[in-house]
Amino acid sequence: MxxxxxxxxxxxxxxxxxxxxxxxxxxxxxxxGPRLAAAGVFTSNRVKAAPVLWSEQxxxxxxxxxxxxxxxxxxxxxxxxxxxxxxxxxxxAAASLNAAGRDETGxxxxxxxxxxxxxxxxTLLPMDKLLPGxxxxxxxxxxxxxxxxxxxxxxTDTVHKTSVVSKDGWTVGGMAKGxxxxxxxxxxxxxxxxxxxxxxxxxxxxALRDATRQTFDRVDSDGCMSTNDTVLLLASGASxxxxxxxxxxxAVRAVCDDLARQLIGDAEGAxxxxxxxxxxxxxxxxxVEVGRSIARNNLLKCAIHGEDPxxxxxxxxxxxxxxxxxxxxxxxxxxxxxxxxxGSVGEDRDLVxxxxxxxxxxxxxxxxxxxxxxxxxxxxxxxxxxxNSAYSS
Amino acid sequence: MxxxxxxxxxxxxxxxxxxxxxxxxxxxxxxxGPRLAAAGVFTSNRVKAAPVLWSEQxxxxxxxxxxxxxxxxxxxxxxxxxxxxxxxxxxxAAASLNAAGRDETGxxxxxxxxxxxxxxxxTLLPMDKLLPGxxxxxxxxxxxxxxxxxxxxxxTDTVHKTSVVSKDGWTVGGMAKGxxxxxxxxxxxxxxxxxxxxxxxxxxxxALRDATRQTFDRVDSDGCMSTNDTVLLLASGASxxxxxxxxxxxAVRAVCDDLARQLIGDAEGAxxxxxxxxxxxxxxxxxVEVGRSIARNNLLKCAIHGEDPxxxxxxxxxxxxxxxxxxxxxxxxxxxxxxxxxGSVGEDRDLVxxxxxxxxxxxxxxxxxxxxxxxxxxxxxxxxxxxNSAYSS
Numbered sequence: 001m002x003x004x005x006x007x008x009x010x011x012x013x014x015x016x017x018x019x020x021x022x023x024x025x026x027x028x029x030x031x032x033g034p035r036l037a038a039a040g041v042f043t044s045n046r047v048k049a050a051p052v053l054w055s056e057q058x059x060x061x062x063x064x065x066x067x068x069x070x071x072x073x074x075x076x077x078x079x080x081x082x083x084x085x086x087x088x089x090x091x092x093a094a095a096s097l098n099a100a101g102r103d104e105t106g107x108x109x110x111x112x113x114x115x116x117x118x119x120x121x122x123t124l125l126p127m128d129k130l131l132p133g134x135x136x137x138x139x140x141x142x143x144x145x146x147x148x149x150x151x152x153x154x155x156t157d158t159v160h161k162t163s164v165v166s167k168d169g170w171t172v173g174g175m176a177k178g179x180x181x182x183x184x185x186x187x188x189x190x191x192x193x194x195x196x197x198x199x200x201x202x203x204x205x206x207a208l209r210d211a212t213r214q215t216f217d218r219v220d221s222d223g224c225m226s227t228n229d230t231v232l233l234l235a236s237g238a239s240x241x242x243x244x245x246x247x248x249x250x251a252v253r254a255v256c257d258d259l260a261r262q263l264i265g266d267a268e269g270a271x272x273x274x275x276x277x278x279x280x281x282x283x284x285x286x287x288v289e290v291g292r293s294i295a296r297n298n299l300l301k302c303a304i305h306g307e308d309p310x311x312x313x314x315x316x317x318x319x320x321x322x323x324x325x326x327x328x329x330x331x332x333x334x335x336x337x338x339x340x341x342x343g344s345v346g347e348d349r350d351l352v353x354x355x356x357x358x359x360x361x362x363x364x365x366x367x368x369x370x371x372x373x374x375x376x377x378x379x380x381x382x383x384x385x386x387x388n389s390a391y392s393s
Numbered sequence: 394m395x396x397x398x399x400x401x402x403x404x405x406x407x408x409x410x411x412x413x414x415x416x417x418x419x420x421x422x423x424x425x426g427p428r429l430a431a432a433g434v435f436t437s438n439r440v441k442a443a444p445v446l447w448s449e450q451x452x453x454x455x456x457x458x459x460x461x462x463x464x465x466x467x468x469x470x471x472x473x474x475x476x477x478x479x480x481x482x483x484x485x486a487a488a489s490l491n492a493a494g495r496d497e498t499g500x501x502x503x504x505x506x507x508x509x510x511x512x513x514x515x516t517l518l519p520m521d522k523l524l525p526g527x528x529x530x531x532x533x534x535x536x537x538x539x540x541x542x543x544x545x546x547x548x549t550d551t552v553h554k555t556s557v558v559s560k561d562g563w564t565v566g567g568m569a570k571g572x573x574x575x576x577x578x579x580x581x582x583x584x585x586x587x588x589x590x591x592x593x594x595x596x597x598x599x600a601l602r603d604a605t606r607q608t609f610d611r612v613d614s615d616g617c618m619s620t621n622d623t624v625l626l627l628a629s630g631a632s633x634x635x636x637x638x639x640x641x642x643x644a645v646r647a648v649c650d651d652l653a654r655q656l657i658g659d660a661e662g663a664x665x666x667x668x669x670x671x672x673x674x675x676x677x678x679x680x681v682e683v684g685r686s687i688a689r690n691n692l693l694k695c696a697i698h699g700e701d702p703x704x705x706x707x708x709x710x711x712x713x714x715x716x717x718x719x720x721x722x723x724x725x726x727x728x729x730x731x732x733x734x735x736g737s738v739g740e741d742r743d744l745v746x747x748x749x750x751x752x753x754x755x756x757x758x759x760x761x762x763x764x765x766x767x768x769x770x771x772x773x774x775x776x777x778x779x780x781n782s783a784y785s786s
Contacts, residue, residue, distance in 0.1 A: 045713055046714075046718075047709055047711060047712030047736070048712075076705060077705055077733065077737055077738070078738065079721070079735065079736065079738070081737075120703075120705065121704075121705020121706070121709065122703075122738055123738070124738075222692065223691055224690055224706075224709065225709060225712070226709060227708070227709050227712060296616070297617055298615050298616055298617055299615065302778050302781035302782045303781065303782060305778060306781075306783050308783065311514075312469060312514020312620070315470050315514065315515075316617065317617075319438040319439040319618070319620060327440045330440075340470065343440070343472065344471055344474075345470070345471065345472070345515055345516070380773075381778055382779065384778075385695050385698060385775050388691075388692050388699075389695045389701065390701065
């Protein structure tokens, strides 16, 4: 399933030895056509990893024949050598795929091979392991290889993440990795989506941006923005069907939404998934700003961890934004109990039951009709601290 | 010492019963003149506690005769009743001070009594305890009462914080409370500074704003902005000396800087004080934005806790800002080891010794001549999570 649920794709996932523990660390996704249309969305962090800089260039052409993804190293902040390594990876993949004669599209050029990396920032990749790994991955390409590819891109993920939506004769499927450094723009995530719908690059781009804006961009596990975020959508056209835009966009959004929820559910050290819904905002931008401010408030995240409905911390987070609101008209519910009404004490906070993993915070700005906007976050735990205080050691 | 180091001030600190554990919780600072000049800086959070709304009005007159401060409750998000309670506190203090005949300034009016509160948001203060407490504090006013006042405003503070600078015949002294929810604009802090210099309210205001901008506004323990932050500077004129502006402003800045460092040193659950210095920025605003972004990066804060010089997280934090810089020219030092040069791998990270409480991060933006700007932050620890997951329970 995963990236091979749609027709016209093959994938592989192998252990190339990039990770010292011998776990799978190299994935390859190949579009076997007949079409090679593609779109991509990348981190808005201004410090971009070499593979992001490379893949942004590839996507400008609107065609992606293959994607090479590695875990075990981010290849970020690695200077000219890092960029050369990404380039060499793309060249190697193109040469190896051509040698294997594995496509229907008239030969791969490095200029249509996207590259994505994830792992520690600031160390060069072991190219003596990675390049032979590309050959090994090409040799193992399979129309059922999606699951193995999804496993090979895991870093601190405890589970691999895949999702598929099938419609009348066409399919959108995908895989994701991400468990920390999750914040809008995007999260520390690598995502590859594939479809056999027969659509051009411009349509894919529009559907992908619509979807990520409402899904991955609204996942804010820990407020930290990565250097490597990459979301790709590849279309093979193998179904020979061109669905209507609305139907296709909804399928892409559904797959992204499912994967985004899986990222939050597997966030490093988290014990709670926090669903923040902002309603009655003056604008969607206001609602997003308020939702993110709540999502990033460390004191609130600690309180949620402690199952403490400390709504004052929600108000203090709202108060740091530029959104339109009157402090004396704010209402806040936690798990549907309106603990704050008109900016002051509301229903009895002891009525709030916070035993379950999902916690719902509703912020009513009483300032307009925009929303609801939903932002997903996680609590802050000692396990998060532990996991992230020892990551690179 | 503390607020009674300068001539013309009396203070008291008592246990009024606002805190259930019987610890001191009510402080009173009285300016006995001959002058009543004052300036104040308040939280920029748009959700402001009742005492902040009240004291902002008081300060518009440029005169403060007395300050009532309580711990054990923030009186924030408490609606009209909360504001009435603050008003009643000021009225009570004025009446009690007048009845005691304790001033040289012709009688106290409630309109010159500032009020400050700290503690849990969203609960009304126990006025049946607080108002008799004001009488008790007036009865205990003393020219050596500064220490007791500083103790009475503690919440989760493990130590009380005071600082004094004495010059040729005049003095600036002060007290502060704050241990969490520390972020610019300001920190969750209550600060009262006093001086016996003979200066008018406009001069005090200028000196106070210059000082807070460079000190309290650059303390960012946990990125969370409070509803109650208040910094007051009261002048009695009792020295009959009017120092030059530059000399006076430097004394105020030195006291604020000392108190700000004490806040960081006592931050909830922290094991490291992180000194972030941004140099070679295009502007001071850029330097502050970059410093704050680094200060608030949870993953970096965890890494520092783990004594892990994970400089990639510094770069990813810089990359989220709008400051002018070229990613390929950024340099970062941790404890003076330049682990990142020209946006890539620099000196050996194993050379970084992070055993001590103070950790220094230097971010060289190579974009101009502004700075250095120093932002102070803390690490993120399991103890911080523990302390803040159970605060209101």
